[in-house]
Amino acid sequence: MASHVDNICKRAYLNIRNIGQIRQCINAKTAASLVHACVLPHLDFCNGLLIGLPKYLLTKLLRVQNFAARLVTKSKKFDHITPILRNLHWLKCNERIQxxxxxxxxxxxxxxxxxxxxxxxxxxxxxxxxxxxxxxxxxxxxxxxxxxxxxxxxxxxxxxxx
Incomplete structure (x- = not known):
């Protein structure tokens, strides 16, 4: 499952990078729509199989989600992520899987x-x-x-x- 999680992260980071290149030209609502369309489906694909994964693999997926949330809200790296996810109405990765x-x-x-x-x-x-x-x-x-x-x-x- 580690290689599957790595592939998910690679594809999601590629899409996040592409969205990040045009982030200055779009507003937050459009950025959120792009992340919903291009990044979150990678995290949700076959996530029923990801239940019971070790914590280090779930942490990789959570980092991708946190990076996408920071991209949408233009928040800094060290800002607390829980309020950001709450404002976006996103569940954390382990909660999404459950x-x-x-x-x-x-x-x-x-x-x-x-x-x-x-x-x-x-x-x-x-x-x-x-x-x-x-x-x-x-x-x-x-x-x-x-x-x-x-x-x-x-x-x-x-x-x-x-």
Whole structure:
């Protein structure tokens, strides 16, 4: 996954550099539109597979997002990034990944996605009556592989989705 993250960062930085070359000629709204069209799709592409990545790989993606946010707002390198992201209404990369997985689970639970995703999700049925039985929780299946099986939708969805 490290090479995949590196490729994402390369493509995104290339687009950020191109936008930066014309940044003086455009206003903030146009710059935000260009970043939404040219940079953020690279960060969002297959980001459901990026859940459970090590922190150093997520940090690479977060740096790309922070650089794009600073480009849009013309803020300095050492300005605090959280208010900038909040003003742009952007989620941080790890939150974007969790949001995407929650969206997939929601759509699968409400029959808006293909059946193969909803077949992966199993409802938790307790052996006895519990106070939490009205919440329609998901059960966590056992996974045989220790490397990538922990990042499957069936394994991650019960942990991420409320």
């Amino acid at each position: 949001y995407k997985v929650m969206l997939i689970v929601f759509n699968a639970r409400h029959n808006q996605k293909p059946t193969y995703i909803s077949e992966l999700l199993e409802e938790y049925v307790p052996g006895r009556s519990l106070r939490s039985s009205w919440q329609s929780l998901l059960s966590v299946p056992s996974v045989r592989t220790a490397t990538f099986g922990g990042r499957s939708v069936a394994k991650v969805a019960p942990k991420v989705a409320p």
